[in-house]
Amino acid sequence: MxxxxxxxxxxxxxxxxxxxxxxxxxxxxxxxxCMVIKPYGFAIWENMKAVLDQAFKDTGHQNAYFxxxxxxxxxxxxxxxxxxxxxxxxxVTHYRLQTxxxxxxxxxxxxxxxxxxxxxxxxxxxxxxWNTYKNWIQSYRDLPLLxxxxxxxxxxxxxxxxxxxxxxxxxxxxxxxxSTKQExxxxxxxxxxxxxxFAEDYMAMPVIKGYKTESERFAGADNTLTIEAxxxxxxxxxxxTSHFLGQNxxxxxxxxxxxxxxxxxxxxxxxxxxxxRLVGGLIMTHxxxxxxxxPPKLAPIQVVIIPIPKPSDEIxxxxxxxxxxLKALGIRVKIDRDMKKRPGFKFxxxxxxxxxxxxxxxxxxxxxxxxxxxxxxxxxxxxxxxxDCVSHVxxxxxxxxxxxxxxxxxxxxxxTSTVDTFEEFKQVLExxxxxxxxxxxxxxxxxxxxxxxxxxxxxxxxxxTVNEDGVCVYSGKPSKRRVLFAxxx
Amino acid sequence: MxxxxxxxxxxxxxxxxxxxxxxxxxxxxxxxxCMVIKPYGFAIWENMKAVLDQAFKDTGHQNAYFxxxxxxxxxxxxxxxxxxxxxxxxxVTHYRLQTxxxxxxxxxxxxxxxxxxxxxxxxxxxxxxWNTYKNWIQSYRDLPLLxxxxxxxxxxxxxxxxxxxxxxxxxxxxxxxxSTKQExxxxxxxxxxxxxxFAEDYMAMPVIKGYKTESERFAGADNTLTIEAxxxxxxxxxxxTSHFLGQNxxxxxxxxxxxxxxxxxxxxxxxxxxxxRLVGGLIMTHxxxxxxxxPPKLAPIQVVIIPIPKPSDEIxxxxxxxxxxLKALGIRVKIDRDMKKRPGFKFxxxxxxxxxxxxxxxxxxxxxxxxxxxxxxxxxxxxxxxxDCVSHVxxxxxxxxxxxxxxxxxxxxxxTSTVDTFEEFKQVLExxxxxxxxxxxxxxxxxxxxxxxxxxxxxxxxxxTVNEDGVCVYSGKPSKRRVLFAxxx
Numbered sequence: 001m002x003x004x005x006x007x008x009x010x011x012x013x014x015x016x017x018x019x020x021x022x023x024x025x026x027x028x029x030x031x032x033x034c035m036v037i038k039p040y041g042f043a044i045w046e047n048m049k050a051v052l053d054q055a056f057k058d059t060g061h062q063n064a065y066f067x068x069x070x071x072x073x074x075x076x077x078x079x080x081x082x083x084x085x086x087x088x089x090x091x092v093t094h095y096r097l098q099t100x101x102x103x104x105x106x107x108x109x110x111x112x113x114x115x116x117x118x119x120x121x122x123x124x125x126x127x128x129x130w131n132t133y134k135n136w137i138q139s140y141r142d143l144p145l146l147x148x149x150x151x152x153x154x155x156x157x158x159x160x161x162x163x164x165x166x167x168x169x170x171x172x173x174x175x176x177x178x179s180t181k182q183e184x185x186x187x188x189x190x191x192x193x194x195x196x197x198f199a200e201d202y203m204a205m206p207v208i209k210g211y212k213t214e215s216e217r218f219a220g221a222d223n224t225l226t227i228e229a230x231x232x233x234x235x236x237x238x239x240x241t242s243h244f245l246g247q248n249x250x251x252x253x254x255x256x257x258x259x260x261x262x263x264x265x266x267x268x269x270x271x272x273x274x275x276x277r278l279v280g281g282l283i284m285t286h287x288x289x290x291x292x293x294x295p296p297k298l299a300p301i302q303v304v305i306i307p308i309p310k311p312s313d314e315i316x317x318x319x320x321x322x323x324x325x326l327k328a329l330g331i332r333v334k335i336d337r338d339m340k341k342r343p344g345f346k347f348x349x350x351x352x353x354x355x356x357x358x359x360x361x362x363x364x365x366x367x368x369x370x371x372x373x374x375x376x377x378x379x380x381x382x383x384x385x386x387x388d389c390v391s392h393v394x395x396x397x398x399x400x401x402x403x404x405x406x407x408x409x410x411x412x413x414x415x416t417s418t419v420d421t422f423e424e425f426k427q428v429l430e431x432x433x434x435x436x437x438x439x440x441x442x443x444x445x446x447x448x449x450x451x452x453x454x455x456x457x458x459x460x461x462x463x464x465t466v467n468e469d470g471v472c473v474y475s476g477k478p479s480k481r482r483v484l485f486a487x488x489x
Numbered sequence: 490m491x492x493x494x495x496x497x498x499x500x501x502x503x504x505x506x507x508x509x510x511x512x513x514x515x516x517x518x519x520x521x522x523c524m525v526i527k528p529y530g531f532a533i534w535e536n537m538k539a540v541l542d543q544a545f546k547d548t549g550h551q552n553a554y555f556x557x558x559x560x561x562x563x564x565x566x567x568x569x570x571x572x573x574x575x576x577x578x579x580x581v582t583h584y585r586l587q588t589x590x591x592x593x594x595x596x597x598x599x600x601x602x603x604x605x606x607x608x609x610x611x612x613x614x615x616x617x618x619w620n621t622y623k624n625w626i627q628s629y630r631d632l633p634l635l636x637x638x639x640x641x642x643x644x645x646x647x648x649x650x651x652x653x654x655x656x657x658x659x660x661x662x663x664x665x666x667x668s669t670k671q672e673x674x675x676x677x678x679x680x681x682x683x684x685x686x687f688a689e690d691y692m693a694m695p696v697i698k699g700y701k702t703e704s705e706r707f708a709g710a711d712n713t714l715t716i717e718a719x720x721x722x723x724x725x726x727x728x729x730t731s732h733f734l735g736q737n738x739x740x741x742x743x744x745x746x747x748x749x750x751x752x753x754x755x756x757x758x759x760x761x762x763x764x765x766r767l768v769g770g771l772i773m774t775h776x777x778x779x780x781x782x783x784p785p786k787l788a789p790i791q792v793v794i795i796p797i798p799k800p801s802d803e804i805x806x807x808x809x810x811x812x813x814x815l816k817a818l819g820i821r822v823k824i825d826r827d828m829k830k831r832p833g834f835k836f837x838x839x840x841x842x843x844x845x846x847x848x849x850x851x852x853x854x855x856x857x858x859x860x861x862x863x864x865x866x867x868x869x870x871x872x873x874x875x876x877d878c879v880s881h882v883x884x885x886x887x888x889x890x891x892x893x894x895x896x897x898x899x900x901x902x903x904x905t906s907t908v909d910t911f912e913e914f915k916q917v918l919e920x921x922x923x924x925x926x927x928x929x930x931x932x933x934x935x936x937x938x939x940x941x942x943x944x945x946x947x948x949x950x951x952x953x954t955v956n957e958d959g960v961c962v963y964s965g966k967p968s969k970r971r972v973l974f975a976x977x978x
Contacts, residue, residue, distance in 0.1 A: 029621065030563055031556045031608065036621050039551035039636060046552060062528035063535060067520045068557075068610075068641055068657055069579070072586070074519055076596045086586040090558070091598050092610065093582045095645040097561070097575040107565045109580050109607055118598055119520065121557075121581065121610075132518065132525050147528065152557055152641065156584040168557055 005352075007289050012233040017162070019283055023292040023353050026162045033160040033167030037276065040353065041163075043300035044279055045170065049150065051202050051297075052172065052274065055194055061146040061174060066128050068151075069119035074127045078252035084219020085123040088155040090167075092119040121154040126220060126245070126271055129175045130253040137177060137267055139258045144187070145177040163280035164237075164489050171275035177267045179257060181246075184268035185223075188244040191272045192225040195240035203278065204295040204404035205229050205285045206412055207239060208435070208484055210460030215444050218271075222246035228459040228484065230412045231284040234433020236459045236486035239281050242272035280489075285408050286377075292354030293376055295404050296397040302332045303393055304355045308343045308362035315361050318386065322359065322371075325390045331397065351376060356400050357393055377403055418482070422473045425485070429454055435486050437465065439479035441472035450474050456485045494841075496778050501722040506651070508772055512781040512842050515651045522649040522656030526765065529842065530652075532789035533768055534659065538639065540691055540786075541661065541763065544683055550635040550663060555617050557641075558608035563616045567741035573708020574612040577644040579656075581608040610643040615709060615734070615760055618664045619742040626666060626756055628747045633676070634666040652769035653726075653978050660764035666756045668746060670735075673757035674712075677733040680761045681714040684729035692767065693784040693893035694718050694774045695901055696728060697924065697973055699949030704933050707760075711735035717948040717973065719901045720773040723922020725948045725975035728770050731761035769978075774897050775866075781843030782865055784893050785886040791821045792882055793844045797832045797851035804850050807875065811848065811860075814879045820886065840865060845889050846882055866892055907971070911962045914974070918943055924975050926954065928968035930961035939963050945974045 005018035020026050025041030028034075037045065053063070069092060076082040096113030100106040122128065129147075136142060150172045160166050174191060178184040192209060199207045207227035217224040221243035229237045250256070250266040257267055286293040296302050303326055307315040316337075323333045334355075336346055343360070350358055360372035371389050374381045377400050384392050415434025419425045428436055440446060440458065450473075451457050465482045472479050494507035509515050514530030517523075526534065542552070558581060565571040585602030589595040611617065618636075625631060639661045649655050663680060667673040681698060688696045696716035706713040710732035718726045739745070739755040746756055775782040785791050792815055796804040805826075812822045823844075825835050832849070839847055849861035860878050863870045866889050873881050904923025908914045917925055929935060929947065939962075940946050954971045961968050 027621075027624075029556045030560055030617065031558050034556035034558065036556065037554040039553045042553045043551070062532070064528045064531045065526035065659065067518045067523035067525065068643070069520050069523065071519055072596060076594070079594060082586075082596060083588075086588070086596055089584070089586045090581045090608070091583040091586065092579045093598065094580040095578070097564075097571075097578045097580065097609070099572075099575070105565070105568060107561060107571060107575055109582065119579070120586070128519065132516075135516075154557070170554065 005289065005291065008232065015289070016280075016284060019287055019292055020162045025279065025283075025292075028162070031167070033157055035162050035166050035168075037170075040300060041279060044282065044294070044298055045276055047298045047300065048202070048278055049172075052198060053150070055198065056148050056172075056174065059190060059194065061148045061176075063149060064147050065149055065151070066125050066132065068122055070122055070125075070128045072118045072120060074131050075120045077127060077131075078220050078249055080248070081124075081126055081220030085155070088123055088157065090121040090154050090156055092121065122151075123153055123155045124271075124273075125149070125151075125153075125173055126175065126249050127253075130249040130255060130269070133175075133177055133267070134253050134255045137255055137257050140179045140260050143177055143179045143257060143267070144183065146174075146187075147176065148172055148174040161280070163276055163283070165277075169275050169277065171273045173271060173273040176270045177250075177255070178270070179259065179265075179268070181268050184246075184270050185244050188223070188225055188242045188270045188272065191270070192227070192242040195242065195272075195274060196227050199227055199229065199239055200405060202295065202297045203282050203285065204297075204401055204408060205239070205281055206405065206409045208460065208462050208464065210462035210464075210484060212241075212460055213444070213447060213458050213483075215447060216458065218243045220245060220248050221271075222248065226460050228486070229281055229285065230415060230435055230486070231281070231489065232411065233284070234415055234487070236435065236488040237277070237281045237284065238459070238488065239278060240272070240274040243270060245269035245271060286404050287354065290348075290379075291352035293404070294354035294356060296356045296401050299354065299356050300332065301334045301350075301353070301355045302397060303334070303357045303359060304350045305333065305335045305359045305361060306343055306346050306350075307336070308360050308365075310339055310343075311337050312363070315363065315366065318366060319361055322361075322386075322389055326393060329390070329394050331394065347374075357396050359389065359393065375400060377407075419473065420470070425456075425473050426454055429456055429487065433487065435459070435484055437482040438473045438485055439470035439481075440483045441475045441477035441479055443475075446472060446474045450485070456487050459484045459486050459488060494778065494780065497721065504778070505769075505773060508776055508781055509651045514768065514772075514781075517651070520656070522646055524651050524655050524657075526659075529789060530768060533771065533783070533787055534765055536787045536789065537691070537767055538661075541687060542639070544687065545637050545661075545663065548679060548683065550637045550665075552638060553636050554638055554640070555614050555621065557611055559611055559614075559617045561607045561609060563620050564609045566616060566620075567709050567738055569737070570613075570615055570709030574644070577612055577646065579610040579643045579645055581610065611640075612642055612644045613760075613762075614638070614640075614642075614662055615664065615738050616742075619738040619744060619758070622664075622666055622756070623742050623744045626744055626746050629668045629749050632666055632668045632746060632756070633672065635663075635676075636665065637661055637663040650769070652765055652772070654766075658764050658766065660762045662760060662762040665759045666739075666744070667759070668748065668754075668757070670757050673759050674733050677712070677714055677731045677759045677761065680759070681716070681731040684731065684761075684763060685716050688716055688718065688728055689894060691784065691786045692771050692774065693786075693890055693897060694728070694770055695894065695898045697949065697951050697953065699951035699953075699973060701730075701949055702933070702936060702947050702972075704936060705947065707732045709734060709737050710760075711737065715949050717975070718770055718774065719904060719924055719975070720770070720978070721900065722773070723904055723976070725924065725977040726766070726770045726773070727948070727977065728767060729761070729763040732759060734758035734760060775893050776843065779837075779868075780841035782893070783843035783845060785845045785890050788843065788845050789821065790823045790839075790842070790844045791886060792823070792846045792848060793839045794822065794824045794848045794850060795832055795835050795839075796825070797849050797854075799828055799832075800826055801852070804852065804855065807855060808850055811850075811875075811878055815882060818879070818883050820883065836863075846885050848878065848882065864889060866896075908962065909959070914945075914962050915943055918945055918976065922976065924948070924973055926971040927962045927974055928959035928970075929972045930964045930966035930968055932964070935961060935963045939974070945976050948973045948975050948977060
């Protein structure tokens with residue numbers, strides 16, 4: 001089974017597609033650029049959702065639901081936002097089909113059911129939400145408004161890849177309203193921090209936190225905070241963004257409030273989101289040439305128990321007992337009860353699916369009071385006393401989670417460079433890839449030229465760089481601070 | 490606050506709209522027929538989702554996600570299904586907007602971005618899913634396939650009401666594939682039973698279980714099982730349906746499997762769903778002229794603690810302690826810490842929102858070691874020793890849940906009639922409304938005529954009626970069994 005996937009060294013992109021397919025995560029659908037998320041892939045997303053949803057609620061946010069469709073006149077109200085998304089909009093123009101008089105048994109669009117105003121499938125929901133907030137906000141007492149929704153959105157992308165870039169994707173989008181600029185900035189930072197913690201603590205995916213340059217900002221934002229992760233192939237993945245929207249949407253939709261001093265002011269806003277793209281990031285952070293590797297905290301199955309050579313009463317009794325004890329510790333366990341497949345086949349299957357720990361229970365081992373425990377992350381196997389099995393496996397949940405993060409951090413360190421000349425910049429990019437810290441003169445012109453010449457973009461102006469006098473690697477003009485470059489997904 | 494809603498006797502329909510608005514559940518949006526589900530309304534739906542989702546998983550189902558859009562050619566493959574939904578389809582015809590040369594700052598549909606094939610926003614997902622299942626199912630070993638998704642769907646309805654009938658709504662749709670007819674029938678029945686238990690055990694909404702007549706079936710189904718609830722105004726609400734689809738979709742999409750005897754056969758199917766409509770049913774089962782009434786099991790806030798006359802250190806210390814103890818019992822508690830609103834205002838507010846139990850903590854009461862406990866369902870108030878408060882309130886969760894179900898059952902019993910003549914049928918319908926058990930000759934012609942003349946439809950052929958010789962109330966022709974009639978939402 002493992003032989004069916006391409007080696008990473010050979011073709012990373014094909015390897016990614018193979019993993020998505022062979023680990024049963026997703027597949028392309030009959031609709032261009034839209035994927036079917038299969039149960040195993042969806043279970044990973046559900047685990048992510050559960051953690052994030054709780055984190056949002058713990059910080060005072062509530063879920064709601066706003067319509068899928070946005071009337072064109074609302075969509076175009078915030079001009080930069082509209083301009084930014086116009087080219088990717090799926091447009092509903094009619095509301096009825098009818099039988100096709102020329103083709104019996106076929107349907108056609110009813111020409112008499114044309115909408116007076118076209119409706120856009122939301123590429124993001126600022127427009128429809130701020131048009132609604134207008135009626136919800138009158139005074140400072142109505143603020144802050146801290147709302148999130150878990151929904152599907154659509155951006156008509158030309159080149160798509162499962163999870164990483166799809167025409168339709170699932171995400172959460174938070175939309176908050178505040179009475180002061182400072183409070184909105186703090187909200188955007190709070191979520192930025194929350195995303196970073198989620199990436200590291202749950203996905204075991206270290207991220208660089210920072211803010212985007214003006215040209216890379218969300219359309220309609222005054223500032224975009226981002227977390228940037230480094231994939232195994234040396235390319236960056238923008239993993240979650242949190243936007244300070246200033247008063248742009250409040251002005252476009254005329255959302256004002258009375259302050260406690262009875263003055264009328266425009267409301268301050270943020271929006272923020274992470275999407276099913278995170279599943280792609282998870283794959284490209286940990287997986288290997290044998291298949292998916294999942295951090296225990298997000299794995300749909302954390303432990304699989306495989307009877308060797310096949311289920312027998314004696315073995316199953318032990319398996320059930322071990323499973324029960326693991327479940328009591330909150331561990332997600334599966335016993336493979338299939339009678340027909342051989343153990344070797346099963347081993348490969350769960351390796352492909354990235355199950356963190358495999359417990360092999362064999363007749364001969366049992367006679368010696370032993371079971372075999374295999375780790376997916378290191379592929380280490382060891383014989384453990386049955387009596388220690390549960391506590392050992394319980395401990396492995398943390399050990400593996402920590403190891404994956406440490407390994408990803410090491411990979412990032414090994415693929416992070418600091419360069420001072422454009423020659424070096426290009427050389428590092430070509431030979432090693434990864435993150436590059438370099439001085440930049442702060443102009444969009446230089447940013448564009450570097451991108452055109454090298455395909456590397458400024459991922460962010462990182463929080464973790466300090467003021468340091470230098471000269472721009474491209475223009476030689478003065479710079480006060482290094483920024484983070486990389487090729488990106 | 491309570492004065493702001495219409496009395497049910499005066500105008501039930503207006504009362505319903507008032508509740509939806511004043512209890513902050515939902516509101517109309519800028520898009521015709523689409524609602525915004527506000528945080529409080531969404532929290533009720535989230536509670537419903539959590540229970541149902543667990544019940545689906547406990548019965549072996551997995552969640553997945555299939556695309557929002559369905560290519561027209563797939564949509565029309567199962568003819569009856571296509572015909573049934575064609576008139577309600579929102580159609581995507583273009584994938585790009587452009588700046589309008591005639592209107593600076595405005596956008597228009599890019600005429601060069603017309604899709605080769607129109608895409609339908611899913612009104613239901615059988616078509617896209619069965620087109621996918623085709624590749625997932627080869628042999629009996631791939632069956633059963635038990636999949637569910639929680640998504641938005643769109644049906645372009647002309648007359649809409651929040652929750653009850655909206656152009657866009659949220660629902661879950663299960664789609665299962667089986668190797669035998671019997672297994673598919675049993676699956677449809679399993680879910681039918683699960684829906685009925687959910688309605689009674691969680692929503693405290695008793696339902697009649699049965700199956701639909703041919704003319705009321707889901708388009709494309711061989712049989713539709715339904716749960717029918719009775720609202721306070723004597724109208725029925727179809728609350729959840731489970732369809733046995735036979736081999737209709739398997740044939741339309743050519744989904745065959747190899748049996749264990751190595752024969753090729755078409756797959757058997759079911760589909761089933763409940764939607765945000767359930768929130769409407771919940772409102773119309775329990776609420777009263779003072780506002781929403783919620784069963785504890787689904788209430789976003791089960792207990793509210795109100796300091797009287799306002800928060801003070803002494804009162805808040807007690808409130809915090811009580812809240813903490815209630816939370817430890819798994820109860821969802823809110824302490825109202827607002828300093829400005831008067832208790833009377835707060836009482837009315839939580840009454841409007843249907844919070845099952847209110848604990849009033851007052852200074853004078855506290856000196857006597859007492860707190861005041863008010864039930865939303867009966868509006869009874871009693872003084873209880875502070876030391877008994879937590880256990881008393883804990884008990885009330887069950888008491889109120891049971892009382893709401895008993896009350897709803899009594900209402901249903903009081904509004905269920907058995908009639909033997911059409912005169913009586915019309916009289917009961919006009920004077921009392923409700924469910925009517927009557928004989929029917931089994932023809933679509935009679936069913937249609939009764940519906941045209943009285944607006945009452947056959948809600949179902951109930952599981953709970955027995956064979957009994959009689960004559961059809963309308964045609965006088967022989968009948969073997971009574972069926973259930975009612976006007977319906």
